[in-house]
Amino acid sequence: MDHAGRRLRLRQTAPQGDILILSASYVPRNYPAEIYPFHQDATFRYFTGLKEPDAALLIKDDGTEILFVTEPDPDDVIWTGPVPGADALAAQAGIRNTANYADLGKYLTAHTLWIEPYDFRLKLRLAAWLSITPDQLSARASRELGRAIIELRAHKDPDEIAELNEAITLTKRMISSAQAVLEPGRLESDILAALLAPAIANERDQAFNPIVTVHGETLHNSGYSHRIEPDDMLVIDCGAESPEGYCADITRTLPASGIFSAKKQILYDAVLAAQHAGIEQTKVPGTTQYEVHIAACRALTEALKHLGLMRGNVDDAVSCGAHALFMPHGIGHMLGLDAHDMENYGDDVGYAPGTQRSKQFGLDALRLARKLEPGFVLTVEPGCYFIPELIDRWAATNHLSEFINYDMVNKYRDMRGIRIEDDILILASGSIVLGPGIDK
Numbered sequence: 001m002d003h004a005g006r007r008l009r010l011r012q013t014a015p016q017g018d019i020l021i022l023s024a025s026y027v028p029r030n031y032p033a034e035i036y037p038f039h040q041d042a043t044f045r046y047f048t049g050l051k052e053p054d055a056a057l058l059i060k061d062d063g064t065e066i067l068f069v070t071e072p073d074p075d076d077v078i079w080t081g082p083v084p085g086a087d088a089l090a091a092q093a094g095i096r097n098t099a100n101y102a103d104l105g106k107y108l109t110a111h112t113l114w115i116e117p118y119d120f121r122l123k124l125r126l127a128a129w130l131s132i133t134p135d136q137l138s139a140r141a142s143r144e145l146g147r148a149i150i151e152l153r154a155h156k157d158p159d160e161i162a163e164l165n166e167a168i169t170l171t172k173r174m175i176s177s178a179q180a181v182l183e184p185g186r187l188e189s190d191i192l193a194a195l196l197a198p199a200i201a202n203e204r205d206q207a208f209n210p211i212v213t214v215h216g217e218t219l220h221n222s223g224y225s226h227r228i229e230p231d232d233m234l235v236i237d238c239g240a241e242s243p244e245g246y247c248a249d250i251t252r253t254l255p256a257s258g259i260f261s262a263k264k265q266i267l268y269d270a271v272l273a274a275q276h277a278g279i280e281q282t283k284v285p286g287t288t289q290y291e292v293h294i295a296a297c298r299a300l301t302e303a304l305k306h307l308g309l310m311r312g313n314v315d316d317a318v319s320c321g322a323h324a325l326f327m328p329h330g331i332g333h334m335l336g337l338d339a340h341d342m343e344n345y346g347d348d349v350g351y352a353p354g355t356q357r358s359k360q361f362g363l364d365a366l367r368l369a370r371k372l373e374p375g376f377v378l379t380v381e382p383g384c385y386f387i388p389e390l391i392d393r394w395a396a397t398n399h400l401s402e403f404i405n406y407d408m409v410n411k412y413r414d415m416r417g418i419r420i421e422d423d424i425l426i427l428a429s430g431s432i433v434l435g436p437g438i439d440k
């Protein structure tokens with residue numbers, strides 16, 4: 001569906017009232033002209049295809065569409081070169097009317113529908129236009145508009161699937177490039193440089209800051225300074241963006257020396273079994289992602305029980321959340337124009353109306369739990385981690401020791417972390433792993 005078609009669908013499915021969608025704004029580093037790399041708001045891009053900052057789309061109740069664009073200062077051309085004018089941008093997006101972004105406030109009423117911005121600049125701007133305070137935004141935002149947008153963005157059409165496949169294909173090249181230079185003695189940053197090279201050479205952005213670490217047990221490890229030792233496992237969690245901004249999100253755990261030690265191979269196979277169980281569950285018609293999560297956790301628990309790290313009845317252990325000592329995160333999230341697709345819309349993305357996120361440790365990090373529908377794209381990314389601080393905290397109170405053998409766990413406490421992640425498309429019947437197939 002083209003951008004005009006998407007806007008028409010939104011007009012048909014959103015509540016009555018004018019619909020406002022804001023683009024992202026430049027984020028300054030130390031003064032307004034020195035900016036962080038610009039990243040367009042995914043919803044604005046979804047409905048316009050435009051990468052223009054400080055712009056807005058208004059879809060009026062009667063279907064009239066207006067594109068608001070910031071008029072350039074004539075001297076801007078000296079610094080940035082010629083920029084397309086409002087008419088050219090509107091034509092590109094298939095929108096008939098244009099107006100100056102600076103005048104946007106005059107078009108808004110108490111009945112205009114919008115979602116709360118996540119950028120403070122836009123919060124301040126929107127509040128000023130509406131003559132309210134920023135802390136009133138949250139209560140006045142239209143949750144129903146949000147739900148209508150989620151419904152559209154959650155169901156990917158063939159063009160979007162092609163973009164996702166393209167992003168995953170480039171991500172496969174990135175991982176191969178990283179793997180080619182992986183050897184003991186190198187720094188994580190050496191591997192990062194090789195990982196990024198194919199994306200940079202193709203002028204492609206990253207979907208998120210890549211994780212390249214021998215300390216996989218720190219889930220969002222952000223540094224790249226560790227030296228890689230012979231027995232290390234390197235966790236690479238990365239994704240390229242496609243030309244239209246669709247995100248891949250792939251994780252592989254690689255042995256530094258090309259082969260896992262026996263102990264690590266068993267743990268790796270446990271995570272692989274958990275991923276297989278999760279992916280199989282996505283093929284069950286009408287399944288929920290909650291069931292996908294539980295299927296993977298059950299497989300992981302089974303394997304850890306086999307190793308003597310866990311004990312007791314597997315179903316009971318999983319329902320108590322005992323496995324969360326080893327996998328404290330959820331099985332996956334939606335994927336699309338954002339890596340954590342639509343995360344700014346909160347739990348309306350991943351939880352059906354009337355259902356709520358569990359407060360149990362582990363399940364509280366499950367972003368997506370609802371029934372899976374054809375066209376959904378999501379990740380299945382189980383892991384197994386040995387987080388010494390968490391092990392000590394649980395062991396201090398013998399927490400859930402009917403299911404956890406702490407003496408045995410302590411023998412594995414330096415095993416660090418493993419994660420394996422692929423991107424799955426839900427079909428009318430079954431599911432498929434997107435992309436060209438990446439060794440694991």
Ligand SMILES: [Mn+2]
Nearest residue numbers: 249379381421
């Ligand atoms: Mn992910």
